[in-house]
Amino acid sequence: MEETFDVVVVGGGLAGALAALALARSGLKAALVDAQDPAVLKSKAYDGRTTALAYASARVFRRLGVFEAFAADAEPILDILVTDGSGPGRAPSPFFMHFDSRELESGEPLGWIVENEALRNAVYVGAESSGVALFAPARVLSAEFGEGGARALLADGRRLVAPLIVGADGRHSPLRTSAGIKVSAWEYPQTAIVATVAHDRPHKGVAHEYFLPSGPFAILPMTRNRSSLVWTERRAAAPAYLQLDDEAFRRAVADRFGDFLGDIRLEGPRWSYPLAFHLAQRFIAPRLALIGDAARAIHPIAGQGFNLGVKDVAALAEILGDAVRLGLDLGSLGVLEDYERWRRFDSLALALGTDAVNRLFSNNIAPLRLARDLGLGAVNRAGPLRRFFMRQAGGDVGRLPALMGPER
């Protein structure tokens, strides 16, 4: 059985579901395919992470009409404090970098901390009510990219036909492989341990990035006086921490966390994510555009991975909207090259930048410690440079798609 669409999005993670929603809102007949059962995808047990949604990305959710669905569960990030430390239980370096949202002209917070479960549910509700045809659970077995159109073959024998397939099938993207696109990839010797803690004192909307020799330890403010931890640990040491009983794990967290938020209590389970870097050498092939982690998956040190995916979605929706108006073939290389030019350089700079920062900070080498601490202090004192990094954290740099621009 064959069904025809304007665009078929393969992969219903955050990037793919948002793409299907944005494309449907711009008037395209969109299909969204994911191998997982949507009830599993949308459950808390599937993904315990939070996302630091940059303020420019939050504008996309607002304009697509789905921000309100998770607004009550989103904590505004008012400040970001970056400090360097030599180890758990030891005082941090006196040098730091402080981003204050009150310095932003737009008056927005630097971003929002939202539970992935809430984000995913909001985007799925939006996609389904915008007419996206959802095929899930349904695995794409193979895809053909021909002169006249692209075809995705599902495991149950159905075929979805469209001028363009959007590959949102994650960092190991089978579509990327089937299109012959090479990828630069390496593993970090690090695992991210993710957990939620409740604390006695208010966090006041401050996100902390605390660099420890094993990797960054992020404390991200959540609603209801909770914080989400992203504790980057040496890969070899992570399993031992993950197997600790609750009280021993709480003490290990508290050793790194300090006591500035008073007593802390663990809420819910712990998750772990082995970290790796993937950058596709091309973001397009005839009748294929890669978005989200399928295009590049980066270290979570700066909380920018999904934010890059949001910009992919906003840029692609704009380019395809223009192509429809001009009567162009949506899957033609002429159209897709505009998308690649817009997104690949931006991604390259941020992907390599986050990789370099992780290497510079995840060690205890004295001369490097001195250099990076002086660097933190220097950026903090230099107003324009500090504001540049604040806008970078807010996703507000480079050419912004209309969905990400400021309110006029």
Ligand SMILES: Cc1cc2nc3c(=O)[nH]c(=O)nc-3n(C[C@H](O)[C@H](O)[C@H](O)COP(=O)(O)OP(=O)(O)OC[C@H]3O[C@@H](n4cnc5c(N)ncnc54)[C@H](O)[C@@H]3O)c2cc1C
């Ligand atoms: C610890 C950690 C913290 C992070 N924190 C942040 C943050 O604060 N801010 C931020 O911006 N980013 C953050 N990120 C990055 C962010 O989580 C990812 O960039 C984002 O989740 C990627 O979404 P995606 O939709 O591209 O891919 P995925 O979530 O991997 O989705 C891919 C989907 O494709 C489906 N699929 C695969 N193959 C097929 C097939 N053949 N047929 C059908 N379906 C298929 C899968 O089932 C899956 O649902 C973090 C990452 C980590 C590891």
